[in-house]
Amino acid sequence: MTGTPSVVATDTAVRLEAVTKTFGTGDAAVHALRGIDLEIGEGQLAVVLGPSGSGKTTLCNIIGGIEAVTSGNVTVGGESIGGRKPADLSDFRRAHVGFVFQFFNLIPTLTARENIEIIVELTGRGSKADVPGLLESVGLADKADSFPSQLSGGQQQRVALARALATDPAIVLADEPTGALDLDTGRQILALLQDLRDRGRTVVVITHNTSVARIADRVITVVDGRIESVDDTTSPANVADVTW
Numbered sequence: 001m002t003g004t005p006s007v008v009a010t011d012t013a014v015r016l017e018a019v020t021k022t023f024g025t026g027d028a029a030v031h032a033l034r035g036i037d038l039e040i041g042e043g044q045l046a047v048v049l050g051p052s053g054s055g056k057t058t059l060c061n062i063i064g065g066i067e068a069v070t071s072g073n074v075t076v077g078g079e080s081i082g083g084r085k086p087a088d089l090s091d092f093r094r095a096h097v098g099f100v101f102q103f104f105n106l107i108p109t110l111t112a113r114e115n116i117e118i119i120v121e122l123t124g125r126g127s128k129a130d131v132p133g134l135l136e137s138v139g140l141a142d143k144a145d146s147f148p149s150q151l152s153g154g155q156q157q158r159v160a161l162a163r164a165l166a167t168d169p170a171i172v173l174a175d176e177p178t179g180a181l182d183l184d185t186g187r188q189i190l191a192l193l194q195d196l197r198d199r200g201r202t203v204v205v206i207t208h209n210t211s212v213a214r215i216a217d218r219v220i221t222v223v224d225g226r227i228e229s230v231d232d233t234t235s236p237a238n239v240a241d242v243t244w
Contacts, residue, residue, distance in 0.1 A: 011042040012039050012040070012042065012075075013040050013042040013076070013077060013171060013202040014038070014063055014202070014204070015038070015073075015074070015075040015076075016036050016037060016038045016059075016063075016072065016075075017072055017074075018035055018036070018072040018073070019033055019036040019071070019072030019074060019082075020034060020036075020071045020072055021062060021067060021070050031225055033055050033058055033069075034055075034225040034226050036059065036225075036226070038220060038227060038230070040202060040204065040218060041202075041217075041218070042200075043197060043202060044197065044202055044203075044217045045194060045197040045203045045205070045216050045217050045218075046202075046203070046204050046205070046216060046217065046218040047204075047206075047207060047212060047213040047215075047218070047219050047220070048060060048204060048206045048220045048222060049207060049209075049210065049213050049221045049222070050208065050221060050222035050223060051223075054222045054223055054224060055222050055224070055225040055226075056206050056208075056222045059222060060173050060175055060204065060206045062074060063097075063171075063173060063204060064093060065081055065090075065093045068084070068086070068089065069082050069083075076092075076096060076171065077096050077171065094122075094123040094124070094125060094167065095125065095167075096169055096170055097169050097170075097171050098163075098165055098166075098169035098172045098173070099164055099173050099174075100160050100161050100172065100173070100174040100175070100177045101175050101177075102176035102177065102180055103180055104156040104157055104159070104160045106148040106156055106160060106163075107148075108147065108149060109147070110147070111144065111146060112135060112140060112143050112144055112145070112151065112159045112162075113132075113145065115148070115159055115163055116131045116159070116163045116166050119163050120166050120167070123167050125166075125167035125168070131144075131162075132144065134162040134165055134166060135162055137162065137165075138158035138159070138161055138162045139158065140158055143155060143159075152185070153180055153185060154182075154185030154186075154188060154189065157177060157180075158192070165196075170201065170202060171204065172193070172196055172201055172202070172203045172204070173206070174205045174206065175206045176206060176207055177189050177190075177207075178244075183243060186244070187240065190215055190239045193205065194236075194239065197217070211242050211244045212244075214236065214237035214241065214242055215236045215238075215239055217232065218230065218231070218232050218233075219231040219232075219233075
């Protein structure tokens with residue numbers, strides 16, 4: 001069903017109201033977001049879809065508290081973050097959000113286990129005792145002592161996903177999580193993201209890939225800094241049907 005940007009979810013994990021984001025000033029100003037109104041429900045797998053430069057990554061960064069809005073209101077997990085200072089946004093990220101990036105962002109001199117443990121140390125959330133279980137949950141229990149250079153791209157992305165879960169976040173934001181992966185490996189990552197949704201987490205995936213959007217409960221299409229459409233489905237596709 002194709003709706004409008006004002007579609008309201010029953011239990012809301014993310015709400016944006018009249019959000020704008022401008023980089024620079026004067027003639028050099030870039031209007032990345034232009035009045036975004038959006039809601040994402042708790043426990044939904046939402047895909048933000050759009051071409052390069054459409055504003056989808058900026059939208060992801062605002063939901064995750066990486067970027068502050070220029071104007072408008074942002075509520076994530078029941079907390080208003082729209083007007084917070086950078087230090088407050090950092091506290092919010094540590095407490096509520098897990099991030100997965102296209103190029104993994106693992107520390108090359110640390111093992112898989114240590115890449116996860118360092119997040120626990122830096123945030124003061126979670127427990128190092130949980131790390132073996134996190135690696136097992138992504139199928140990498142036997143790779144705990146491997147360095148990133150000893151892992152395939154898909155294995156590195158699974159470590160990154162386990163790292164994102166180390167602080168037990170309510171929301172997982174994945175920015176192009178399959179962009180650097182082949183089809184079969186990408187499907188494995190999508191299956192893990194679906195599993196997170198099935199276990200009650202809210203998952204937001206940023207992608208330019210229309211095929212990835214087929215697994216979503218809600219697809220938000222962004223064009224030129226505005227929401228073009230919001231599409232909801234009660235029967236997301238199986239990851240085996242995703243191709244690119």
